[in-house]
Amino acid sequence: MSPGHWKSTMVVQGILWILYGVLLQPEPGTATMPLLMDSVIQALAELEQKAPATEASYTASSWLLSAQDSGSHNPLRRFLLEGQTLKTIKLDLPSLSPELQGLIEEVARHSVQNGKEYGVVLAPDGSTVAVEPLLAGLEAGLQGPRVVNLPLDSTATPPDAETTFPDIGAMVPDVRATSPGLRGVSPDATFADVGAMSPNDRAADLDVGDISPDIRPDQASSPDTKANPPTTVDSLLVVTLARDLGLNFLQGPHTQSHSELGTEGCWDQLSVPRTFTLLDPEASPLTTAFLNGALDGALLGDYLSQAPEPRPPLSHLLSQYYGAGVAGDPGLRSNFRRQNGAALTLAPALIQQVWGALILLQRLEPVHPQLQGMNQEQLAQVATHATKEFTEAFLGCPAILPRCRWGAAPYRGRPTPLHLPLAFLYVHHTYVPAPPCTDFLRCAANMRSMQLFHQDTRGWDDIGYSFVVGSDGYVYEGRGWYWVGAHTRGYNSRGFGVALIGNYTAELPADSALRVVRDELPRCAVRAGLLRPDYMMLGHRQLVHTDCPGEALFNLLRTWPHFNTNVKPRTTRRASRRSKRKPPPMTL
Structure with missing residues (x-):
């Protein structure tokens, strides 16, 4: 790496640590800017413009220590990300506008308190993202993901301001294995074995249409607890996901486990969001927003670890990722984080990473209340259970945006x-x-125009469909899982009505939308006890006189596993004329 490229990387790392270390204990709910990902990108761009070139040679840890009252509240993350080199040089922080300063203070720490979620922002794709795990993944990627040896001394003490961290580079000589190269690698593999492996294709190089986690019970089988525990971890996966995933599923006589994960929530307003309220006030800290941020951090960190020098400015990278796609690749964008994340976090390897993260945390914090007295067999069981739940209940399910996210009007009347x-x-x-x-x-x-048409023109209480699937990678909640819809006359109480946005008389929906309807949505409904395992899938035209769901889509539907061939279509010309109604007004 040339000196110029090394300096530019240090500047980018320093900017991240400024975001981490502006204030150690920010006051929730005090941001003066809207809590939008665009605001975070604006803050990064301003930091990148003001970072003095003369300070480019300082490491990320130098930038962190230069911030007043800075320091990571996460000892494991500090060990992995700050431990390479520590300097005591004080730097003058680039001055930010008061508005951006307030924003950084607001999003510096993720937390869930009294039914509210802090440290999250609304992204352009409609998803909510926790900023802290996102930044952790970016920093890990800039440092170059590698295999890190776990400390063999079980009496290791938590790091503090006086601690001298080991040189992680020296712990793993001449080994810089990227995250994709570690997928499926046993943590007990030798470094020579890892170095000899051919790296797998990164998630962005895969066909998103073909990435669907094949959930099988044997994928998350428990590791052999008689074997030696992991001796290495992948710093990228640990700081973004593995640590928090393991802690969330710990159980013990003096600990509380949050088994549910992936809770959604609602913003107070969508144009200038400031307060995010969870739909479940007893939600696990591993909310949908946190897991979104963790996956985004892991995916972008993986990308940065393999990107040639000079690496792109972080503000530019995030603008692409939450926009049209990184480097013009529409598959590597936030809309498809679950599909790409499934390729990056294969279950067998993730079990080892969660197990290793708990071992490392146990050694860094011997008095951790959730880890005291737990043996390796118990830690292995926690890692297996956590990975299984994450893989099946989150990665294997489609992202469903709640009604409040698309601006639904209230239900009229009382739902059944x-x-x-x-x-x-x-x-x-x-x-x-x-x-x-x-x-x-x-x-x-x-969604808003369809709801308006159904309520005002049709005279229905709400939008008729249970769920609506877009070609943007998301499912939009209509009447949802628990209320009778108005989608299939005479049969509304017996099944869920799922609509794909578009006219599919002569063409087919996007592959991602088809996969949601064919595989992901019904599989998750069966797992949750909402849909019978022997459910049947029918086209609208098989029960009502209509051309719906279109000739092209219906012909494809007839080839799907749960399609019921015994119910004959009832298509009529009269229904075709009736379906060609005037479009409802579109409002953005």
């Missing part, structure tokens, strides 16, 4: 509850809107 589990899933196309929506703004506008 469904008697679960149901036996059918009915497939529709919206016909109007006809063009598939490929971004959040357009999909959300389509």
Whole structure:
């Protein structure tokens, strides 16, 4: 690496540590800017412009220690990210505008308190993202993901301001294995074995349409607890996901385990969001926003670790990732984080990383209340259970944006509850809107216009569908899992109505949308006890006189495993004329 490239990397790392260390204990709810990912990108861009070139040679740890009252509240993260070189040189922080300073203070730490979630922002794709794990992944990627030896001394003490950290580079001589190269590698493999392996394709190089985690019980089988425990960890996966995943599922006589993960929430407003309230006030700290940030950090850190010098400015990288795609690749963007994350965090390897993270944390914090007295067999069981839940309940399920996210109007009247589990899933196309929506703004506008048409023109209480699937990678909640819809006359109480936005008379939906309807949504509904395992899938035209879900889509639907061939279509010309109604007004 040339000196100039090394200096530019240090500047980028320093900017990240400034974001970490502006204030150790920020006051929640005090941001003066809207809590948007665009605001975070703006803060990064301003830091990048003001970073003095003369300070480019200082390490990330130097930048961190230069910040007043700075320091990581996470000893494991500090050990892995700050431990390479520590300097005591004090630097003058680049001055930020008061508005950006307040924003950084607001998002510096992720927490869940009294049903509110702090340290999260609303991204352009409609998802909510925790900033802290995102920044941790970026920093780990800039340092170059590598295999890190676990300390063999079980009496290791927590790091503090006086601690001299070991040189991690010296602990693993001449080994710089990237995260993709470690997928599926046993933590007990020798460094020579790792170095001889051919790196796997990174997630961004894979066909997103073909990435769907094949959830099998044997994927998350418990490691042989009689074997030696892990002796190495991948710093990128540990600081973004593995540590928090393991701690979330710890159980003991003096600890509380949060087994549920992936809780969503609602912003107080979408244009200028400031307060995020969880839909479940007793939610696990591993909310959807936290897991989104962890996956984004892991994916972008993986990308940075392999990107040639000079690496792109972080503000530019995030703008691409939360926009059209990194380096023009539409597959490497936030909309498809779950599919890409499934390729990066394969279950067998993730079990080892979670297990290793708990071992390292146990040795760094011997008095940790959740880890005291736990043996290796217990830690292995926690890692297995945590990985299984994360893989099946989060990665294997589609991202469903709640009603509040697309701006739904209130339900009119009193909804009728469904008697679960149901036996059918009915497939529709919206016909109007006809063009598939490929971004959040357009999909959300389509949802509002359909709800307006169903309520004001049809006279229904709400949008008729249970769920609506866009071509942007997301599912939009309609009436949801628990309330009778208005989608398949005469059969609404017996099945869920799922519509794909678009007219699929002559063409097919995007592969990602098809995969959601065929595999992900029903699989997760069965797992949650909402849909019977022997459910049947029907096209709208098999029960009602209509052309829905379109000739092209219905012909494909007939080839799917749960399709019921015994119910004959009832398509009529009269229904075709009726379906060609005037489109409802579109409002953005």
